[in-house]
Amino acid sequence: MSLSYTAEHEWITGDEPATVGITPYAAEALGDIVYVELPEPGTEITAGDTCGELESTKSVSELYAPVTGVVVARNEAVIDDPSLINSDPQGEGWLFRVEVKEAGELLDEAAYQALIAS
Amino acid sequence: MRTALYEHHLALGATLTDYAGWRMPLRYGSETAEHLAVRASAGMFDLGHMGQFEFTGWQAAEALDYALVGRLSELKPGQARYTLICQADGGILDDLIVYRLEEDQFMLVANAGNTSLVHEVLSVRLAAFDAQVTRIDQSLIALQGPSAAGILALICDAHLGGLPYYSITPGMINDVPLLVARTGYTGEDGFELYVPAEHASAVWWALSATGEPHGLRSAGLACRDTLRLEAGMPLYGHELDASTTPYDAGLGRVVRLDKPGDFVGREALTAAAESPRRKRLVGLVSNGRRVLRAGQPVVDARTREPVGEVTSGAASPSLRRPIAMAYVSTVNAPLAVDIRGTLEPVDLSSLPFYRRSKS
Secondary structure: OOEEEOOOOEEEEOOOOEEEEEOHHHHHHHOOEEEEEOOOOOOEEOOOOEEEEEEEOOOEEEEEOOEEEEEEEEOHHHHHOOHHHHHOOOOOOOOEEEEEEEEOOOEOHHHHHHHHHO | OOOOOHHHHHHOOOEEEEEOOEEEEEEOOOHHHHHHHHHHOEEEEEOOOOEEEEEEOOOHHHHHHHHOOOOHHHOOOOEEEEEEEEOOOOOEEEEEEEEEEEOOEEEEEEOHHHHHHHHHHHHHHOOOOOOEEEEOOEEEEEEEOOOHHHHHHHHEOOOHHHOOOOEEEEEEEOOEEEEEEOOOOOOOOEEEEEEEHHHHHHHHHHHHHHHHHHOEEEOOHHHHHHHHHHOOOOOEOOOEOOOOOOOOOOOHHHOOOOOOOOOOOHHHHHHHHHOOOOOEEEEEEEOOOOOOOOOOEEEEOOOOOEEEEEEEEEEEOOOOEEEEEEEEOOOOOOEEEEEOOEEEEEEEEOOOOOOOOOO
């Protein structure tokens, strides 16, 4: 499945509802993630606004909504065990699913790879 | 600045960080895994950034008794001690490990960020004595964890069984002469190896090759911080600074008001020892999941009145809970930590949070 990305290092799937997570690059840069706060199902999120929080051993990072829409599910497993985000950021470490109303500014694979290479 | 082991950290794929002007390894892989390896088997740290000094002269012991708060003259050659260097007003300038190598020869180890200051202050304080202080440019490799002694014994000729905690002895690893100290900053048994810089690589690889089958991992500064925090050990710039006295920090035991002769800070420290405490260093644990971090306010949970501040905090890998050290003005109130506007209730904990089981 093709993924789109944000400049804030999130990935989002193209299906409906879309699944959101953080990229392997972000997971590696953050270090071991120890706490996750995710929007609850039913929450309306707006592209570019903060919608949650990731804490690693060394820092706190905001989670930005990649799109505007309504959250329909969140990954309870990563709330219990945030290390899933480090071990499998694009699989078991997904964060939430969202019914997309409007896409934000998203990057394709090539543009995102260029971003992290720069 | 770079330590003698810098190229190895790059080769090992370390994430580097700037620490007191040095490019140091923060972690090689997962810092949590490195932490747990030190608790379960062993970890190896490059501490080449720390400030090392040789202190010599026939009045070296007397000069140290004057310059520092401890009674270093009572150390026998081969013994080590944790001590503090204070200002005349009792504020802490740094914490130090002092090793007595010979009757008239000591080695001091200071925090990287305080190296120049400690050098200057010592130079001034020893002026009236026949004593000299000189920077030493040698490597320091720490080998820490329950398997450290077993691993070191495989390649080092020093008699480790006869080396008590806080002592030091010469030894050899593959024909490299070094000093083997049974000291550390992790709460585990372990060693700090003082190695000539030109042989640091050889010793690092020898330890690594010998230790890996026994669970030894390279470990970075990130886990060094969580290990020392679990062990309730203070860090300069966090629990210790020039506005804090040893009594505030719960380190009154290292101040030897009973030693003969004057020493810098005696008057102020005598007064501080007898005064009610202005603040006290406590351990905090949270039942929540948000990480407690340095700088967060500690408040009275009922009134939200500030009563102190977190000085160090982390998600404890061993306890699997958020832990912190904090200075507070009261312990007679339910406490909470203000985490970006949300109050997280915390319980007081005795220090250390983690104590190794002694076999």
